[in-house]
Amino acid sequence: MDFFRNFPFFTIILAMVSGPVSSVLSAKKARILSFAVVFSCAVLSALTLVYTLGLDGPFVYTMGRFPAPYGNEIRAGVLEALMATFFCIIMLLSLTGGLKYLEKDVPAEKQNLYFIMINLLLASLLSLIYTNDLFTGYVFVEINTIAAAGLIMIRGWGRNILATAKYMIMSLLGSGLVLVAISILYGITGHLLMSNMHESVGQIVAQKTYVEPLIIAVGLFSVGLAIKSALFPFHAWLPDAYGYSTCASSAILSSLVSKGYIFLLIKFIYRVVGVEVFKMTGADDVLFLFGIAGMIIGSVDAIMQTDISRMIAFSSIAQIGYIYMGLGLGVEAGMVASTFHILAHAAAKSMLFVSSNGLAEVSGGSTNYRDLRGSGIRNPAAGIGFLAGSLSMVGIPLFAGFTSKVYFAQAALLGASFGKEIVTLIALAVSTVLNAVYFIRMSISVYTPRMNAHYEDRTFRAGKAYSLSIFLFILIVLILGILSNPIFDWISLGLKQFS
Amino acid sequence: MLHYLSENYVSVAAMILFGIGFCNLLLQRNMIKKIIGLNIMDTAVYLFLASMGYIRDRLVPIIVNGDTDASKYINPIPSGLVLTGIVVSVSVTALMLGITVKLYERYHTLDIDEITMLVRKEHE
Secondary structure (H helix, E strand, O other), X not given: OHHHHHHHHHHHHHHHHHXXXXXXXXXXXXXHHHHHHHHHHHHHHHHHHHHHHHOOOOEEEEEOOOOOOOOEEEEEOHHHHHHHHHHHHHHHHHHHHHHHHHHHHOOHHHHHHHHHHHHHHHHHXXXXXXXXXXXXXXXXXXXXXXXXXXXXXXXXXXXXXXXXXXXXXXXXXXXXXXXXHHHHHXXXXXXXXXXXXXXXXHHHHHHOOOHHHHXXXXXXXXXXXXXXXXOOOOOOOHHHHHHOOOHXXXXXXXXXXXXXXXXXXXHHHHHHHOHHHHHHHOHHHHHHHHHHHHHHHHHHHHHOOOEHHHHHHHHHHHHHHHHHHHHHOOOHHHHHHHHHHHHHHHHHHHHHHHHHHHHHHOOOOOOEOOOOOOHHHHOHHHHHHHHHHHHHHHOOOOOHHHHHHHHHHHHHHOOOOHHHHHHHHHHHHXXXXXXXXXXXXXXXXXXXXXXXXXXXXXXXXXXXXXXHHHHHHHHHHHHHHHOHHHHHHHHXXXXXXXX | OHHHHHHOHHHHHHXXXXXXXXXXXXXXXXXXXXXXXXXXXXXXXXHHHHHHHOOOOOEOOXXXXXXXXXXXXXXXXXXXXXXXXXXXXXXXXXXXXXXXXXXXXXXXXXXXXHHHXXXXXXXX
């Protein structure tokens, strides 16, 4: 069974090597390779999850057999393996659902380039999840950014390139801050491995020396990753980047790329500074405030959109706000709820993007609110997908979004300070109503038949792959909603293993 | 207070440079100036890292004459980090320049606000 310890490393190296290999393959072969790699990464990560559940604690895999504090390490616990498995599955389903649109949007000679980016993105996401070294984390944050830029740009429209430029500018500002934070932390702790840094941070706080640099570093790191994951008010780049890319790109960007950064931040909070010290620095209050503001303003912006892709993109800002709000609550339960919401949002949001592309396809390629009328009848698979995603986003019971909202409310009641408790509950209520306004409006419009019948072409058949991916997405959202207890237990266990 | 600044003048200089680079990357309208800002920002961090690893009166961390006494050498890890960081910054700079070329070919300007206006007009 000890052989299982190699699996996290295998998944990373498999994804990373397949990237360059794709560059010399034809589009079709690159596609097959990419699907095979993502699928095998999902299987290997699932096996890692099973293995870590059987262990007493997380295991550490030394790269190059150099012992700590000199070598680089991979660390895998229940939560890491769960995230890796989930990310691989979502990526696989997004690719399956978006394949048809990819072939339409991207010229055939460029398609293998797309799969290089997918493979690199997967490698960097898995590394962000598994790494135990903060500087390695920084390097893979940058690789993630570059791969994401490729995904946004591949469609080649002017506004895609502009969106990429804006995305890169904001991301580079964020990674500059992250790099300074890591440098300062290295200066005061003398380590780069998270476990060793954690010990040093404990000593720093106990001796009260270098507390100010520590606070600055924690602040810079949190803000840097907040910019990269589009927390309000740093979200200006997001709607263009998500709204105009090809289907698979939007789905993957919204569900995985920003979540990878948030997961790194959760690791930073637990593994490097510790929850208590994080609260001491006051960074949790800042994240909480921005999160609350993002929940409300993201939804208000979404209501004002007439374009379905941009509406879903703005709704992402609101959902990222939820996650940061949970991190900012400053209690264990809030972190668990946030981590659960990462899963719930990733599944529902990628489904929404995949199905909105399906709806646009039967509406003459238009993504405008008016043109989409009745598209749910013309393309039933996409219609059902959109409806299920909307219900989950709004927070209807049985769907994943409901469960995470319950966990957020529970976390707020179970130990957050009185002010935060009130603000959280009010914000949850307001944002649920706002979510309902635009998602229900769009769902009704999608299912309202047109008056002039010549548009109603019922001969459209969604492809088998597309319908399958929508079906599996709905299944995941329902599983997260109904069978949330074991997943919730795994997340709690994984977060306990972090500290 | 002031003697902290004069003792750590390299760190102070690095942070000022970082601020200059950060503001340039954020506020400049010209894409090339933005990229220059990005490079100033990254270089400032490398200066900060390198100054942290340097210890006065010690040698380059290369073993000569079999002397493995660690107290004679400077800390080599920050230098390694700087090298890694340079690789990262070169690749993002290349990508940014590539995007700038694409935008210039299409819109014949480097001003990002102007490009935004042109893109908006294109899709109306």
